[in-house]
Amino acid sequence: MRIFTSITLNYLPKARILARTLKDFHPDWEIDLLINDQSSNFEPENSKLLLDEELFDRIIWIDQLEIPERESWIFKHTIVELCTAVKGIYLQQLINEGIKKILYIDPDIAVFNDLSPLTDLLNNHAILLTPHLLDFTDNKRSIQDNEIAGTLRHGIFNLGFLGINAERIEGKKFAGWWEKRLLDYCYADYDKGLFTDQKWCDLIPSFFNDYFIIRDPGYDVASWNLDCRELSLNNDGMLLVNEKYPLRFYHFTGYDSGAGANAIDEFTKNNEKTIINEIWGWYHRELIANGHNEIGNFQSAYSKFENGKMITNDMRRVYKNRPDLQSKFDQPFNISNRHIDYYTWWQTNDPLAEGLDSKPEEMINHHILPSAQGEHVDFTQRQAQVYTYLLNNEKDNRSKDYKELTVESIDVDKLVKLIAFYLPQYHPIPENDEWWGKGFTEWTNVTRAVPQFPGHYQPHLPGELGFYDLRIKDVQHRQIELAKQYGIHGFSFYYYWFAGKKLLALPINQFQENRDMDFPFCLVWANENWTRRWDGLENEILISQIHTPEMDRDFIKDIEIYLQDERYIRINDRPIIIVYRLDSLPNPNRTAHIWRDYCISRHLGNPYLIAAQTFGFDDPRSVGFDAAVQFPPHNQFQDERLRITSKANIANPEYSSQIYSYARVVEHIQTFPKTPPYPLFKTAFPAWDNEPRRPGRGTVYAGSSPLLYKQWLRTISEWTLEHHSEKSRFVFINAWNEWAEGAHLEPDQKYGYAYLQATMDMLKSMFIDKNT
């Protein structure tokens, strides 16, 4: 029997354990070690010496393998991809040498008992496979981790083990096919349905006849199948799986990442005596004894350029996707003084910004610059290109989605009640005069924004309402008129109350005093400090919150006048109060208690307390609140997977923030409708971009459109219909008029009334769909 395994040098300690434990049972089996690294990387003297004394029968370096355009081929692969891709080549090479029975075994496997049944199996079959899973449980975590993530995503069979008999026709045929596929497609590219060498083997049952699936649970035990494989020891000290099958080999997957230990921890949480801990403890000690501390952190020579700089996955991907680069730089690891090398090319170009990635976003699609492929372009040149582009393409400020004011108004029952957050910072106050300069309002920031990349919608300029001033009552009248016409149910006013001191209260007071402003409303207490940076986090505090029991009482007394108002929004006669930052309240339970006591004693109704999902969030009921309201873009809306920063042609060299895809947000929301155990109100934003507040550092949700917004709103409205009773079917919109965060339903010059129209259309179509 010939065994081979494939490693980079940092895996040598693991391979040593594999070899030793295998030889304990099969001293006559030969083990080949395939090292995907450069021998020059192996410096520490003692380790080098030992390499000659290893238990391996042969040591093969990757440069001894026949690989066309080797350097270029290696460069296209990450280390994991590389170590798996060579398996096909070496298997074929062994077959060419006339070796008949061959096993591939992963280096992080250790053998615990005799493997001779494999010899018999190989006598009768061409291909031996071990599936990740042989059995299922209905445990949610197990479905998620083992069935979905482990198997459906990564492949049915675990390619930590493979047995081939090349004397049988199908064995040879498989090896040829597999080698070819791995040469061209051995990548972890989930979007394309690829996962290294492993996912390919899902095709074996279709393409080949002479395969055998090993269903003995003693083979390839690993954290992904422990759920269904119970380990025990018999009286003679033999490890058994499910009480009868000797443990043949265990796969210590995830040792270095810590994922393995995590899985074991999780698995042994309720059963501290399980033997799996002891097995991992042994492996850990063995690794240390085999030099893991000394060489386990080695970085592969192929993880770096010749000059020692790390190669990023982006560098590999771009290279992989561009034949022009492959032919230009056929020795991509090399650093040259005389010619331009790939490393220098990468540094001087900005290939990520060229939108050449495999899946360009819609927003970027329209804006690809004339490519400067392979040419040396310096940054000022690029900037000039971007600005020329902007000048030529962004002259007409009106979007194709622009909508005029309609004569219609909402004329159907609103199945959900839409509440829009309402910002009052559109009138000067002495405090803002002092902190930011005379006459400061939100418009001061809104108008200063400039685009940071092609396709970046800035500045947002108002439509019908103009740069309004809320001291003018007519503005508020018109806002309410528009909101009503398009189907908004009410406003949620930001309320700025700092230990008794009120700021920006004019609009709410004006609203409250004028009974003819006939529109439901509620308050959201913006209980964070005011700072230099508009973020409530930085040190330089302009005005701060004080949270004490006295202040809790003062606050509730202060807003009593609103809570009494018949226009105030209630759920089952309970006035709703939203708190923007629950994490700022030192004791939310206490605050809730004080407010409830007060309101009940004043016959205002037990308030319905809603926590905004902003910072440090948990089940609101655990702190005495009734419900939560989503607050995008906080929390899950900043998931890494929604990000497209690398795809934009950013013009500003100082730009330092993140660009997210609005389309991906909507897709994400539709794909993963979250239903927590506590009452939740969902929120959508029409667009979001705080460039005006943080020039060059703003977070952008690019590619927003009225259509996508409508989809988002529809998705969460449907959810609300299903999960809320009639009295509490509220859906929130962030926001009515957050102009400096690019989040406004109010008409602007680019889209006109399109977002309002989308809102009304959504309500109408939802009504029609439910009633036909």
Added chain:
Amino acid sequence: MLLKNLYHYFLIVRSGLFDREFYLKNNPDVRAVDADPILHYIKWGWKENRDPSSNFDTSWYLETYEDIKNAGINPLIHFIKLGQSEGRIPNPTGKEKDKKSNDVINKDLSLNNPLAQQLKIQSESKSYGKKSRSNQAYIDESLLDIDKLIDKINKNRLFDKYMITISHDNYLKEVGGVQVKLLDRITQFKQNQMGDFHIYPTQRLFSLNHGDSPFFIDLLMDGNYIGTINSNDFVDIFSSQKIEISQIEIHHTMGFKMDFIIELLQHFESHTKLFWAHDFFSICPNYFLMRNDREYCNAPDVDSNACRICLYGELRHKHTNEFKHLFDSINMHVITPSEFALDFWKEKSGLKAEQYSVVPHTVLNWKEQNIPIISQKPIKIAYVGHPIYQKGWHTFKKLTETQNNNPDYRFFQFSNIEQKGNFEFIEIAVTKSNRFLMKEELSHHQIDIAILWSLCPETFSFTLYESLAAGCYIITNPYSGNIQNFLIDNPQRGLIAENEEALIQLFSSGKIIEAVKNYQNNGRPTADFVINNEKIV
């Protein structure tokens, strides 16, 4: 809404480089204000040189990478985003110290065992590919004066005949079963006009000494310390001084080089050689026979999976080879303190001796009159002996926790070391001059039940005899060796509970109350506890 901070927050969360518990533990002020530790670090912590985890040294990073310091940016964020890939290191050691530990062995248990600690230290001092650094204690040989030592021997010489006793420590200073037995033996010999040389390793080890450095022993003569000597010189003393050695007794070999013992025994070839198996050290260096200090292992073949995954398995290979060498080279007379121990030893050690004997350490003289004594409620239950895991301490503790507030029971701990819990502590410091203290105290407190829950086989168990003498009803489990064996032969004196659950069930259901009443109704036998000085040779 500082999105950059939020972004940093998520970066840090995802990096796994932030240890919330560590941060709160080291920054009580943060805990006091109930702040989110990550947010605190982002806002203030890094500027105040606080560390996000034991793996990342904030101040060191800033001092080392001046460019980061000058840039005034959060060093952890820099490390996550760029530093890592630039090959910068997070702390002076360059290693992530406490990354989710792969050493998932239950440390709490094996830390109890000094042998585990010794192995840990030895493996830490060993670097792969380098020769193991000797952990031999440093002894300045030039200070050892053999002539002076011989002088001292001659001055102290009282007898014509001597025996040599071998054990792991100074039996006069240390307290334990082996030491007590040695004292008894030596006293007995003195009465027969025979003196004693006692030797033990100068350096304390919890295994055999497998090293190749010079080996030193300490020498006692009739209880007096004579000196430290290189083991190579030891035999010469007797030839040069014409001291007659009539007998050699091995009571323990821990810490010895086996080669030395073999040479010694071969030198006195025609003498009687007793090998006392006080415990199962000749079967495995972890003489408790508990795999990874967790579970009784049944002493399987040293090549078994069980020994492979055991902390002591690798050492056991060398260890058992040394014992095989000893028994192959020397005709021994093996003595165990119980029939059970002898049978077990024969089966599991695989060693062959010339002769075998069973010599119990104590015998019980049962009193003739058994008076029915019915205890009042609550029934008194005691844990007897060292409160360690191997002896069932955890099980006892669990039992007391499950029976907390049960008015039927009152729990006691009779030990030398006090533990905290729902029980009363009775300090028992048995000394050589007060050998019967445990029995007396058990009687004095009118203990009804003794829980003797050894998780691994006892060769003898003094506490069994102490408890029996005090009239206690015994509860044990099927793995406790001689204790369980005694109850099989004398089922009326106690019962064997299948496992921990069954034990707790006995108490929860109240069945134990019935059992004890029956026992006491039939007369509660008590005994005198007598040291056994039976002659062996």
